[in-house]
Amino acid sequence: MALLPILEFPDPRLRTRAQPVQSFDAALERVVADMFETMYAAPGVGLAGTQVDVHRQIIVMDTSAEKDQPQVYINAQIVEREGSEVAEEGCLSVPNVFEPIKRATRVRAKAQDVKGQMFERELTGLAAVCLQHELDHLAGKLLVDYLSLLKREWIRRKLEKERRERAAGGTKDAAKEAAKDAAKAAPAPTHPAGRVI
Ligand code: NI
Numbered sequence: 001m002a003l004l005p006i007l008e009f010p011d012p013r014l015r016t017r018a019q020p021v022q023s024f025d026a027a028l029e030r031v032v033a034d035m036f037e038t039m040y041a042a043p044g045v046g047l048a049g050t051q052v053d054v055h056r057q058i059i060v061m062d063t064s065a066e067k068d069q070p071q072v073y074i075n076a077q078i079v080e081r082e083g084s085e086v087a088e089e090g091c092l093s094v095p096n097v098f099e100p101i102k103r104a105t106r107v108r109a110k111a112q113d114v115k116g117q118m119f120e121r122e123l124t125g126l127a128a129v130c131l132q133h134e135l136d137h138l139a140g141k142l143l144v145d146y147l148s149l150l151k152r153e154w155i156r157r158k159l160e161k162e163r164r165e166r167a168a169g170g171t172k173d174a175a176k177e178a179a180k181d182a183a184k185a186a187p188a189p190t191h192p193a194g195r196v197i
Pocket of ligand 1: 133197
């Protein structure tokens with residue numbers, strides 16, 4: 001197994017539309033295993049193929065508290081949705097940003113497992129949010145697309161600055177500066193890490 005690099009906004013590859021999976025073979029099993037490893041290590045509760053530059057309709061997720069309920073959705077479609085709720089979401093491709101996003105409360109999904117077996121499942125709560133978020137990724141859509149242009153631009157600049165600082169080697173001064181900036185810009189975080197999707 002291997003950890004895969006996660007693409008970050010505004011990487012244009014995140015705008016790619018994923019293609020349906022056609023062969024349910026050993027190569028697919030390997031990608032799925034790598035995606036689980038990458039997701040758990042990040043850590044996040046869900047990961048879409050697009051985020052690791054694999055442009056096929058593959059979603060892995062585990063929204064359980066114990067992190068012992070891995071779920072794979074291949075070629076997933078939502079066939080029913082009900083209600084709506086606004087909740088804070090984070091994204092591995094938009095690090096350290098949490099925004100309230102409106103999603104359906106309950107969804108019914110149709111998908112295939114890693115062997116190609118069709119199944120249907122009803123999802124609620126975080127699992128429902130997660131699947132909707134990952135399906136957005138497969139369509140080339142990101143959480144920032146739900147925000148105003150101004151906010152999106154602010155996030156793009158913030159992430160670019162953080163990346164520059166990381167690339168500069170994270171000297172003590174840079175770290176101090178970043179901490180100062182973070183204290184200035186962001187109120188104390190109120191979001192559970194369990195909502196990074
Ligand atoms: Ni995401």
